[in-house]
Amino acid sequence: MKKIEAYIRHDAFEPIRTELLEKGFPSLSIAEVKGSGRQKGVVEQYRGSSLTVNVRPKLKIECVVEDKDKSIVVETILRHARTGDVGDGKIFVIPVEQAIRIRTGEEGEEVLQAHSGAELPA
Amino acid sequence: MRRRYLGVAVALVAVALLALPGVAFGQDLALDRIKDLKGSIGEAADAVNTTWVIVAAVLVMFMQAGFLLLEVGFSRMKNVGAGVAKIFVNFSIASLCYWAVGFALAFGGAGELWGDSGFFLDVGSTAAEAGEQFPFVGLYGIDPAAFLFFQFAFCAVSVEIVWGTSLERIKCSAYVIYAIVFSAVIYPVISHWIFGGGWLQVNIGMQDFAGSTVVHLLGATGAFAALLLLGPRRGKYASDGKPRAIPGHSMPLVGLGVLILWLGWFGFNPGSTLGIFGDAAAGIGNRFAEVVLVTNLAAAAGVIAAVATMYGLRRTIDIGMAGNGAIAGLVAITAPSGYIEYWAAPIIGAIGGIIVVCGVLAIEKLLDDPVGALSAHGLAGIWGTLSAGIFTSPRFAEFNAVGEGGLWYTGSFDQLGAQALGVAVTFAAVFVVSYAVFALIKATIGLRVSPEEEDAGLDISEHGMYGYPEQFISPEEYPGGTPAAPAHAPATVSAIGAKRPSEA
Numbered sequence: 285m286k287k288i289e290a291y292i293r294h295d296a297f298e299p300i301r302t303e304l305l306e307k308g309f310p311s312l313s314i315a316e317v318k319g320s321g322r323q324k325g326v327v328e329q330y331r332g333s334s335l336t337v338n339v340r341p342k343l344k345i346e347c348v349v350e351d352k353d354k355s356i357v358v359e360t361i362l363r364h365a366r367t368g369d370v371g372d373g374k375i376f377v378i379p380v381e382q383a384i385r386i387r388t389g390e391e392g393e394e395v396l397q398a399h400s401g402a403e404l405p406a
Numbered sequence: 407m408r409r410r411y412l413g414v415a416v417a418l419v420a421v422a423l424l425a426l427p428g429v430a431f432g433q434d435l436a437l438d439r440i441k442d443l444k445g446s447i448g449e450a451a452d453a454v455n456t457t458w459v460i461v462a463a464v465l466v467m468f469m470q471a472g473f474l475l476l477e478v479g480f481s482r483m484k485n486v487g488a489g490v491a492k493i494f495v496n497f498s499i500a501s502l503c504y505w506a507v508g509f510a511l512a513f514g515g516a517g518e519l520w521g522d523s524g525f526f527l528d529v530g531s532t533a534a535e536a537g538e539q540f541p542f543v544g545l546y547g548i549d550p551a552a553f554l555f556f557q558f559a560f561c562a563v564s565v566e567i568v569w570g571t572s573l574e575r576i577k578c579s580a581y582v583i584y585a586i587v588f589s590a591v592i593y594p595v596i597s598h599w600i601f602g603g604g605w606l607q608v609n610i611g612m613q614d615f616a617g618s619t620v621v622h623l624l625g626a627t628g629a630f631a632a633l634l635l636l637g638p639r640r641g642k643y644a645s646d647g648k649p650r651a652i653p654g655h656s657m658p659l660v661g662l663g664v665l666i667l668w669l670g671w672f673g674f675n676p677g678s679t680l681g682i683f684g685d686a687a688a689g690i691g692n693r694f695a696e697v698v699l700v701t702n703l704a705a706a707a708g709v710i711a712a713v714a715t716m717y718g719l720r721r722t723i724d725i726g727m728a729g730n731g732a733i734a735g736l737v738a739i740t741a742p743s744g745y746i747e748y749w750a751a752p753i754i755g756a757i758g759g760i761i762v763v764c765g766v767l768a769i770e771k772l773l774d775d776p777v778g779a780l781s782a783h784g785l786a787g788i789w790g791t792l793s794a795g796i797f798t799s800p801r802f803a804e805f806n807a808v809g810e811g812g813l814w815y816t817g818s819f820d821q822l823g824a825q826a827l828g829v830a831v832t833f834a835a836v837f838v839v840s841y842a843v844f845a846l847i848k849a850t851i852g853l854r855v856s857p858e859e860e861d862a863g864l865d866i867s868e869h870g871m872y873g874y875p876e877q878f879i880s881p882e883e884y885p886g887g888t889p890a891a892p893a894h895a896p897a898t899v900s901a902i903g904a905k906r907p908s909e910a
Binding site: 328329331332334335 | 651716726763766
């Protein structure tokens with residue numbers, strides 16, 4: 285199992301989410317994060333004084349998949365998050381030891397992504 | 407003074423008579439009525455003037471809302487509630503102090519330095535009775551209560567200006583004490599000098615129609631004294647001494663505040679006519695309407711000049727500075743508004759707009775004035791007062807019976823000199839007294855909250871609650887605050903539509 289952790293621009297999220305869902309990866313989490321990198325901060329001008337905001341808002345996507353699905357997810361993120369400008373973000377792939385579904389206590393790769401229709405409440 | 411609106415009053419009464427059902431009852435009765443009404447023409451005119459003064463006073467009172475929103479908008483979210491409490495407390499203190507003491511010092515008698523009668527407005531209820539103790543009430547024929555309320559509303563504006571420089575770090579108790587001294591003594595005495603028949607008005611002939619000096623410079627001078635003893639907000643100046651922006655949390659609130667002040671100013675300046683009648687025989691129209699227009703022209707010119715100046719200097723169209731431009735234009739036009747022709751108004755307002763931008767940029771380097779009160783009310787107030795010495799039209803100087811025409815018309819520096827003297831004396835007197843009061847507060851109960859309290863914000867440290875609680879209390883701890891959907895919410899279409907990767 286691999287966790288894919290990607291730091292992206294906000295506007296890249298919706299196309300990534302849509303495509304991952306189509307490909308059978310509905311389960312993911314996002315978090316609003318702030319960070320710095322090669323992209324410069326924003327300078328705010330306010331009543332004649334300035335304020336440099338060095339960390340910029342980004343979106344973090346976390347998504348855990350089976351090893352074999354890793355490249356599908358990574359490619360999807362790359363395709364939609366890349367604009368070619370500084371500030372597109374980064375992707376990290378991290379090994380995951382265990383996965384447990386809280387509702388049922390099931391363990392293993394079963395719980396990662398797909399849901400059969402029967403498992404869902406109507 | 408009464409005579410000049412006699413003609414207008416007769417017309418009013420004629421119209422009123424047409425509407426009276428009693429006229430139809432018989433000619434004798436009608437004649438009697440006309441006789442009675444002619445006897446009360448003066449009263450009718452006085453009642454109309456009193457109505458206008460109350461309407462104007464209510465507009466000026468509404469400026470409290472403008473100051474509230476302006477100051478709150480320029481504050482950070484952790485200090486917004488403190489601004490609300492401050493307005494309520496200060497306005498109420500001034501209400502009581504001005505009625506008990508202030509009004510008597512300001513208008514009770516024609517002493518050169520202060521008035522000495524009519525405390526608690528114990529003067530009888532008609533203008534004629536009250537006129538013995540309040541010469542202005544007798545002169546203008548306005549009910550004493552209306553005149554007091556109008557003048558009090560000005561005092562309340564002035565005291566709010568004081569706190570513009572002190573946002574986000576002053577102790578609540580400090581302004582309670584200063585507000586008492588200010589509204590009972592400082593403001594009334596100075597306003598007596600310039601409005602109430604005191605030495606600057608009568609002996610020097612200083613022209614300040616609605617208070618560029620009395621209200622605005624006076625408030626800003628108190629603000630200056632407070633600021634010198636308070637010091638800047640934490641983090642305002644970097645270790646190398648460079649000022650850093652501490653952005654206020656809401657420009658829409660600032661904008662709404664400025665617009666409310668702008669609207670309130672139509673009570674502030676035009677209300678200072680203290681009546682609605684001009685002098686048709688002397689070719690002078692109804693001044694209150696003309697002063698409305700003059701006031702609006704100056705505010706508009708102030709905005710445009712401030713925006714243009716800021717763009718020229720920094721290449722940004724600064725939102726807050728546009729608002730400051732409006733305030734500066736309005737402050738500048740306050741003194742000359744009753745003395746000038748239309749053409750001078752945009753010039754005075756525009757120079758006010760330029761002054762406020764340059765003032766904020768210069769003062770920012772040394773002093774932390776979060777809303778720009780020193781520039782918008784202080785520097786623009788000085789300019790406005792001096793501008794009367796340049797642009798006052800001789801016909802209005804004569805009509806108002808204060809001073810003479812300005813430099814532009816007469817080529818004489820006399821009026822400008824009188825204005826400058828008034829500014830200098832007011833600044834010196836208010837500064838000395840205010841600095842002493844603030845120094846005393848600082849030495850006893852303290853002027854400023856602790857650094858920890860300042861970091862936490864005045865809302866929670868001084869008032870025990872947040873102005874925007876959901877900004878500071880996480881949803882998990884906020885009762886009923888978790889924004890999650892219920893556990894058994896209907897499944898979304900997208901989730902059902904998902905397929906196993908193996909099926910894809």
